[in-house]
Amino acid sequence: MNFKKELDNKVEITNKYLEEFLPQPQGYAKVIYDAMRYSSFAGGKRLRPVLMMSAFEAVGGVGEIIYPFACALEMIHTYSLIHDDLPAMDNDDYRRGKLTNHKVYGEGLAILAGDALLNLAFEIMIKAAKKHKSWEAIDAIDIIASSAGVKGMIGGQVVDLISENKNIDEDILHYIHENKTTAIIQAALKAGAILGQGSNEEIKALERFGYCLGMAFQVQDDILDVISTQEELGKPIKSDERNGKATFVSLKGLESSKEYVKLLSQDAAHQLEIFKEKGQFLSWLSEYLMSRTY
Amino acid sequence: MNFKKELDNKVEITNKYLEEFLPQPQGYAKVIYDAMRYSSFAGGKRLRPVLMMSAFEAVGGVGEIIYPFACALEMIHTYSLIHDDLPAMDNDDYRRGKLTNHKVYGEGLAILAGDALLNLAFEIMIKAAKKHKSWEAIDAIDIIASSAGVKGMIGGQVVDLISENKNIDEDILHYIHENKTTAIIQAALKAGAILGQGSNEEIKALERFGYCLGMAFQVQDDILDVISTQEELGKPIKSDERNGKATFVSLKGLESSKEYVKLLSQDAAHQLEIFKEKGQFLSWLSEYLMSRTY
Structure with a gap:
């Protein structure tokens, strides 16, 4: 199989x-449709949809139901980026080398475009659940909704926002990373496995895999913000430092952060063993993501 | 029955x-929980939940499933107000006589509190659908999601925002009112009727009743913004004029606007005839709302 x-x-x-x-x-x-499309097609890596489809396939899932869910996850991700980039939040002018949504459409429309993408994500998932008359789909929506809310992604964004220019400890940094990024990645894998009608053992393994991958990805982001160049990254580097944000690197040092990524990657690989050949793509993808330089 | x-x-x-x-x-x-609660308990009239419960009862609905849906609707309404009040949108410092969310918590948290309320609304509805194993509940979520999105409430907010300080015609004003306020009120009644397992005829009548009531309510709002006092209204009056917003009153005049409210009220009353005694509360409520001065 050609993984790339x-x-x-x-x-x-x-x-x-x-x-x-x-x-x-x-x-x-x-x-508003233009604004929604602008950020949806601004060069995202589609990591969450790819992970969800891969989990679906790893448990032997078949059929079309995975696609609306994969798109819904990407919409939730995109909405969170649009709102995160706003002046009242991270105040970023560029993302992936392109002007951020509010720099093109203005703040009011950027807020509404984010709202609209979040709303549309649920619309699409509900319509898919109806069409396929699938209670697994309802379970999947429940998981995604929980991981995107105050006890997941939004909670992480909140603590990230109120922690700017503050000395935070490792517990709080863990909370931010676990919730801001990892929760949704974990949900992508768990919901994908549920939609594919995996066994409880398979669902648990993919959930844990998602945790390891999500955390590793986030720590890697912290590392790249320090060691990458603006050209490679497609956005200003050292933005965390400029924004007074604590990161794994600033709290634990570069070497220790790299070591942590390695440990998480090993744990992730371990979770895939039960899937044998069907886990090969996820295994390759996880290594591929950990070796990225952008 | 004591309607009040x-x-x-x-x-x-x-x-x-x-x-x-x-x-x-x-x-x-x-x-963020504080911020969500602050605006949720800032003196809202609970119009949408009340309408939804009333539609549910008018078709003979029984059981607990209506309550999570009624709360979800109120959360969607509250999120839209929090975002609408932001400086990038209507820039209002007060609502219902209290400081707006961003004046208390700052813009970043206000944006996130709005996001969180929208997300929570879907979480609650999905959990209710799961708990009751009800496909009517899935239908209701579908209706609410559609009416809250770009083809409903958000679409109305967008056109409202981009129309500031512009000469707009009656078609555009109709679009704004139909979508910004009426779509969700209509959804409250339709979804309530579906959750209560009403007949198709009953669902249709309540949907039309919702349209009439929503439009009348909005035109009434335009009227009150001109003829009420700040004390009565609990927010600055003539804010539409200050914000350069076209209203029914500015386009059609005060008398013609009052006449339109009357016509809509009559149509609304007509829709309730098939419900006989079970429609009495909605009938009283609609008259009560039309005679309000705040």
């Missing part, structure tokens, strides 16, 4: 379905 | 369930 080709294929499928699920710009409110 | 007492009772029930469904402030992200 398989990754590109999954990204392409995500883009195709996103194109379908994002309404065409039209009518008096046309500009 | 029945209204107070429904408001009280909504408050009781909101108290239950809004998580208790705790943990590192405690402040």
